[in-house]
Amino acid sequence: MSNFLNRLGIEASNPGAASTSGFVDTKGREVPSTDPTTGDVIASVRLCSVDDYDTIVNEAQRVFAEWRMLPAPKRGEILREVGEALREHKTDLGALITREVGKVTSEGEGEVQESVDMADLAVGMSRQLNGLTMHSERASHRMYEQWHPLGVVGIITAFNFPNAVWAWNAMVAAAAGNTMIWKPSLKASLTAIATHRVCDAVFQKHGWGGVLNLVIGDDADVGEAMIRDRRVPLISATGSTRMGRHVGQVVAGRLGRCLLELGGNNAIIVEKSADLDLALRGVAFGAVGTAGQRCTSTRRLFLHRSIAGEFTKRLVAAYERIPIGDPSQSGILMGPLIDEDAVVMYEKAIATIREQGGQILTGGERLDRAGSFVKPTIVKADPSMPICKHETFAPILYVFEYDELNDAIAQQNDVDQGLSSAIFTDSFRSAESFLSHRGSDCGIANVNIGTSGAEIGGAFGGEKDTGGGREAGSDSWKAYMRRQTCTLNWGTDLPLAQGVTFDI
Numbered sequence: 001m002s003n004f005l006n007r008l009g010i011e012a013s014n015p016g017a018a019s020t021s022g023f024v025d026t027k028g029r030e031v032p033s034t035d036p037t038t039g040d041v042i043a044s045v046r047l048c049s050v051d052d053y054d055t056i057v058n059e060a061q062r063v064f065a066e067w068r069m070l071p072a073p074k075r076g077e078i079l080r081e082v083g084e085a086l087r088e089h090k091t092d093l094g095a096l097i098t099r100e101v102g103k104v105t106s107e108g109e110g111e112v113q114e115s116v117d118m119a120d121l122a123v124g125m126s127r128q129l130n131g132l133t134m135h136s137e138r139a140s141h142r143m144y145e146q147w148h149p150l151g152v153v154g155i156i157t158a159f160n161f162p163n164a165v166w167a168w169n170a171m172v173a174a175a176a177g178n179t180m181i182w183k184p185s186l187k188a189s190l191t192a193i194a195t196h197r198v199c200d201a202v203f204q205k206h207g208w209g210g211v212l213n214l215v216i217g218d219d220a221d222v223g224e225a226m227i228r229d230r231r232v233p234l235i236s237a238t239g240s241t242r243m244g245r246h247v248g249q250v251v252a253g254r255l256g257r258c259l260l261e262l263g264g265n266n267a268i269i270v271e272k273s274a275d276l277d278l279a280l281r282g283v284a285f286g287a288v289g290t291a292g293q294r295c296t297s298t299r300r301l302f303l304h305r306s307i308a309g310e311f312t313k314r315l316v317a318a319y320e321r322i323p324i325g326d327p328s329q330s331g332i333l334m335g336p337l338i339d340e341d342a343v344v345m346y347e348k349a350i351a352t353i354r355e356q357g358g359q360i361l362t363g364g365e366r367l368d369r370a371g372s373f374v375k376p377t378i379v380k381a382d383p384s385m386p387i388c389k390h391e392t393f394a395p396i397l398y399v400f401e402y403d404e405l406n407d408a409i410a411q412q413n414d415v416d417q418g419l420s421s422a423i424f425t426d427s428f429r430s431a432e433s434f435l436s437h438r439g440s441d442c443g444i445a446n447v448n449i450g451t452s453g454a455e456i457g458g459a460f461g462g463e464k465d466t467g468g469g470r471e472a473g474s475d476s477w478k479a480y481m482r483r484q485t486c487t488l489n490w491g492t493d494l495p496l497a498q499g500v501t502f503d504i
């Protein structure tokens, strides 16, 4: 067993690691967590039952009643220490992410850095949960709005950001005065356990066990129990559009709130005026980074016809030089897909591409070695091919040619998803056109930067089938709070609004 696993308290002989803040002794079935690089089992996790979930949510509700009374800046102080704890464990947590989901080392550690950044941001936010004041139309009246915490927040996370997606939610939710229950992906449960332990230890030290809670369980029982639970006023769910559509409908059925961060089908447009060296790097990182398993991965590339031939040739050559292998080794830029199912999905997509007339320029097959490795793939395609409209969570890039920028933008927008988009251009007019209200319809629109690798200071999320949610910076904290509009009368009269009279 590797040292970093021991330091994080993950032992193969300790399958009960799924217990939450130490007060639930889970008895459920064991599920192995597998290293996608080798196919070896790292450790097993014992799943929680619906009864365990029930105990946890009751505790989270009890603690909420007290936690919300702690002044927000004091909550922020605890989050500052959480940031320190994450900094201290950054290398080990990063190594675990590399081991469990196959991210290369710099991306595994980068993900933990994102959580650190979120903790720092939440410290500041804890002093800035500001409401507006309004002028009342009535004399001697004052109007203002204030923001209160919601209660117990349910956090569902995807496998591909097993540490940071939780932190996007958890740091802000905690600063806002909520308690929470995290239900992570079963494909990344060890990272969830380690992350929870590192952060919860800080809360425990300050007597605030039960603010952060972890429940590792099956979607069909624990997942369904959580999304249907009226004691959980907000479900923040990150994952596929298929999952989000279901979760969104169930939560809407009980008039709860949902924050949905779902699939993308992100495109880059490269103009003839673009710095092509810059564009090449932006496209390669966007499409191949994280083995194409980011919600913001570049999946479609629109090249101006005048540069398409040469640019494609250079891109194919760059793809064929990409070092693929054990993601913990230095110099490796692409690791494995998450598991064998993902490889099967990739192979099915390749077969469909061929059926629909796509021309595979490079890649298109799995690597001949142990683990879930595939070759990054470039496809010369037509935007009307139905497969190009789907998100295949793998490194497959569709390349199209265009003549007019407006046509490229229209085709970029002509998919169900609306997460991230980018243009590479040196034309001010093209850049502004892309960013205008008739330009990109995505939640994220970049110029001379690829589609992936967002900073946490901005609000992150997308439109249409991406779910409409916003997380991380800007005013995203409002999703975790309820707004209250207050009107105070300090006069001796009781005037009614809109001039209504009711004299008795």
Ligand code: NAD
Binding pocket: 156, 157, 158, 159, 160, 161, 165, 183, 184, 185, 186, 219, 220, 222, 223, 224, 227, 238, 239, 240, 241, 242, 243, 244, 246, 247, 261, 262, 263, 264, 294, 295, 296, 391, 393, 419, 461, 462, 466
């Ligand atoms: P997934 O939809 O298979 O699973 C996501 C999570 O939902 C998992 O934790 C799963 O256990 C849970 N889940 C599924 N059904 C549930 C139910 N009925 N009740 C409660 N929970 C349930 O997605 P995945 O394969 O883990 O992740 C990849 C997907 O996530 C891609 O589509 C990717 O684009 C998307 N993603 C989006 C963002 C974003 O911010 N927009 C970020 C990361 C990943």
